[in-house]
Structures are given as C-alpha cells and as structure tokens.
Amino acid sequence: MILCIDSGNSRIKWGLHDGNAWVAQGAVAQGGAADLVCQWRDWPVPHQAVLANVAGSPVEREIASVLAELSVPLQIVQSSSNAGGVVNHYLEPSRLGVDRWCALIGAWALFGKACVVVMAGTATTIDTLDAQGHFLGGRILPGLDLMRRALARDTAALPFAAGTYVDFPRRTEDAIASGCLDAQAGAIERIWHRCRAEKPLCVLSGGNAELVGNQLVIPYRVAHNLPLEGLKRLASQS
Known part of the structure; x- marks a missing residue:
C-alpha cells in the first residue's frame, strides 16, 4: 500500500x-x-x-x-532531469515545480502520448509533452480566483463577486467571470494550436478543471489528481 x-x-x-x-x-x-x-x-x-x-x-x-x-x-520527491518516462528540458530541471513535474509524469503514465497538461488551481500551469515523453516547456498564469481577486483588489469599482459565463456579458459580475475564463481557455488553446502537428491530448486537472474545460473549443480530458498519478508512478519504480 x-x-x-x-x-x-x-x-x-x-x-x-x-x-x-x-x-x-x-x-x-x-x-x-x-x-x-x-x-x-x-x-x-x-x-x-x-x-x-x-x-x-x-x-x-x-x-x-x-x-x-x-x-x-x-x-x-524533487524535480529531476529524467523520471517516470519523462525527460525534463527545463534549463534548470530542479527548479521546475514538483507539482508540475508529477503532473507531467502522471499524464505520461495515463496516456503515453503528446499532451498539453493543464493544472487549473490557485495558479494555472500549461505544460507541453511531446510524443516521446519530453517536457518541452510551459506557462504559468494566475488561476481563476487570483485573476478575480486582482481586479477586486487593484481597481476601485470592480467587485469580487460571483458571475456567470455568457457570450456577451451585460453585468459587471458576468463580465469578470467571462473575461477570466476566456483568458484561461485562450491561453490553453493557443499552446495547443502551437503544437497541433503532434495532435496532442489536452489534459486538465485541478479544482477548476471542469470550469475551464467547459469553455474550450479543442478536445480535452479531465484527469483528477494528476500529481498523485505521477507520485504513484514514481513510487512503483523506486
């Protein structure tokens, strides 16, 4: 066990x-x-x-x-240059966040193909695996709640309030919710299209995976707790 x-x-x-x-x-x-x-x-x-x-x-x-x-x-577990079938091409492999590293290993263990691996939590990370299991690099941006908090904190008139995603928002709360979700989805789709020649699978994990996934116009899979999958892979090989 x-x-x-x-x-x-x-x-x-x-x-x-x-x-x-x-x-x-x-x-x-x-x-x-x-x-x-x-x-x-x-x-x-x-x-x-x-x-x-x-x-x-x-x-x-x-x-x-x-x-x-x-x-x-x-x-x-610490990030390394090679583990669980994944090769880490970060310039300083040990500085890659270990949660991202484990999520990449988890995605490779589950799917074994080119992937765009998205962790949609406090921060949103978008990392790219090629078809040989090489981690090519990634992006970090504020997560949904961090985006909303930044607007509420650093502007005088925009609230931190629940809103609903709509195509053409006519309430401030909906405009914030829609804008933040579009920012997340747009970043993911941009990276996916950049490596579309390999036909990558977009894999979403993290607390906001479903919210973000609902706005994507590319195929995707939700895989809950990807870092745990990566940790299990590493433990089984140790």
Whole structure:
C-alpha cells in the first residue's frame, strides 16, 4: 500500500493505492496536516509514503511528523532531469515545480502520448509533452480566483463577486467571470494550436478543471489528481 501526498498552495491532497487501484482519496486545507490522521484512521497503514510539496518547509516538516507517528517511511520527491518516462528540458530541471513535474509524469503514465497538461488551481500551469515523453516547456498564469481577486483588489469599482459565463456579458459580475475564463481557455488553446502537428491530448486537472474545460473549443480530458498519478508512478519504480 502506497500513500501519495500532493501538498499544494491551497490544499493537501492524498491518495492510497494498493498496487492495482486507488482505494481512497481525500484532502485537507493547508494548515490542517494534523487532520490527515483522522482521514487515514480507517485504512491500512501504508508501507511507504511519497510527497510532492510546494507549500514550504514548515508544511513538509508537519507532514513528515504525522507520518513518523505512524511509522511510515517517507520519500520526498524533487524535480529531476529524467523520471517516470519523462525527460525534463527545463534549463534548470530542479527548479521546475514538483507539482508540475508529477503532473507531467502522471499524464505520461495515463496516456503515453503528446499532451498539453493543464493544472487549473490557485495558479494555472500549461505544460507541453511531446510524443516521446519530453517536457518541452510551459506557462504559468494566475488561476481563476487570483485573476478575480486582482481586479477586486487593484481597481476601485470592480467587485469580487460571483458571475456567470455568457457570450456577451451585460453585468459587471458576468463580465469578470467571462473575461477570466476566456483568458484561461485562450491561453490553453493557443499552446495547443502551437503544437497541433503532434495532435496532442489536452489534459486538465485541478479544482477548476471542469470550469475551464467547459469553455474550450479543442478536445480535452479531465484527469483528477494528476500529481498523485505521477507520485504513484514514481513510487512503483523506486
């Protein structure tokens, strides 16, 4: 039994894999690592845990402490030049966010073909894999909520309020919601068209995957918890 943990900007996501399938998955808000024990209580103690963490050293230490209490060995994953069948062409491979790295490995493990890998969360990342599993590079832009917050924070008259996507908005709230979604979808489609000769699969993951996907005019798949898939692949090969 392998416990995979993806510690992101907003939440700590986890999945328990028995070698054949995910038997349980869950999440807690950042700052709630101690609550993980309650979620794990009803499941067998894993023989190994693997962690991808972008939330800083204090969170990493807190998660490690929880696992130490359960006597579960912990492997902390870092980005590298080659792992899980993916070759990392970042100029400094170790500086690629480990959540992006694990998502790329997860996409390759699931689909094994050219992909545009989108993580639509606190930030939105758009990363490109070619048909040989080479990570060519990517983009980072603010996620949907960050875009909306920036408008509310840095302008005098635009609210941080829920709106609805419409083709021709006639309310400010709808104009904000529609503009932010179009910005996300437009960036994804632009990258997809740039590498369309390889007929890449657009793969969406993250909390806003469905919202963003609904506005795309290119084919796409939603694959929840891609970083966990990547962590599972790495753990199975270690």
